[in-house]
Amino acid sequence: MSSYAKSILFALLTAVICSLLLTAGAAGLKKRQLENIAVDKKKNILRAVGVLESSTQISKQKIQEIFNQRIRSLWVAPDGQILNTTSVPEKSLPIYLYVEDQQVAAYILPINTRGLWGKIFGYLAIERDGSTVAGFTVYKHSETPGLGGEIEKEWFQKNFEGKQILDRSGDLVSVSIAKGYLPDSFPQDKLPNHVDGISGATLTGKFLSAGLKEVLLEYESVSIQFRSRQTIQIEEP
């Protein structure tokens, strides 16, 4: 056999064996990985409303338990109605309600937006006044570690707490991520609608700002209900 043919045959064999091994590994571990991802999402929902700190070590079962106790997973119909049923009309949006003493204390919107290198997934929690941000978390992204990747860090996410999605006159402006740190000279009346950005990651901030606004616009019909009623009772299913 010529040396070329031998090389090609060897390369083919290596490729086949490696891919078989990888397929076996990936398939075998998939169930556990998916379970981890699901729990991680729940953890992030709880973090968004401040029930969990990111640093707390907590078992999977405990997260499930707190989640089941405190969070109701519901749907928003296109007309803005919050539905507690399993059969929902088309184009309904998922929403999570955070329940404290039988009352909704905050609502949590899933974020699914474009980043610089890939999609950014996370949660934005708004308090029951329909305007104050309770928290923000990111559970999956493809941004550059150390730059855009800082969006998953606590220092960045903490900045969102207490910010307003409405401006002084009551219009929806969302929360924008500034280019780098907010300067001291930043106008006071706009401060509640802006957070410190990440230097070196202006584009990630830009995309995320746009994404947050888009999500808030989608859910504006829900926010309006919260702003006018203040308290929303939900019946236990």
Next chain:
Amino acid sequence: MKLTKTKHFKAFSVPLLQENPISMQMLGICSALAVTVQLKTAIVMGLSLTFVLSFSNLTISLLRNVIPRNIRMIVELSVIASLVIIADEVLRAYFYDISKQLSVFVGLIITNCIVMGRAETYALGNPPGLSFLDGLGNGAGYGSVLISVAFIRELLGSGKLLGYQVIPNLAYEWGYENMGFMLLAPAAFIIIGLLVWLQNTLTSDG
């Protein structure tokens, strides 16, 4: 013959200190800067690299007489890449939080010069047993530097070890403050520099 004089023992112990991949050969510095903010991530990274390195050395050494010379690097890379992906998948299944913190750095073991370097310079020319030990030794050498650096950074930077508070609250009340600089990458650079200096001073003959 004494155990410490055997070829096998040397294959393991020489890269541990005398020819340590980080402090002596200056390889794998990039990941050493990135994952040493916390002890936990450093330990997991050290273990992952040791796993990849020892098994890639073993596999390549077993194949060393059949790999066609003109495609040997590609074959080495596919073996290394497969092992790295397996390590990454296992971490994602069993240590999800840590794997999130390590983010791309586990995947980047593929490009870690230590792994490819050992495959090329050692595994291709030595029998499987020795190659495996050489991988273990290099991995342990890499891991031990990572762990030392992370120990200093986590202790001084956040007053913790493995996530547990070790600097008492009393110290903070008396005005002790965590060294924020330790949490940044340049701190690892300086610590590695000091370790190299220390090791050179201790081992130099003159």
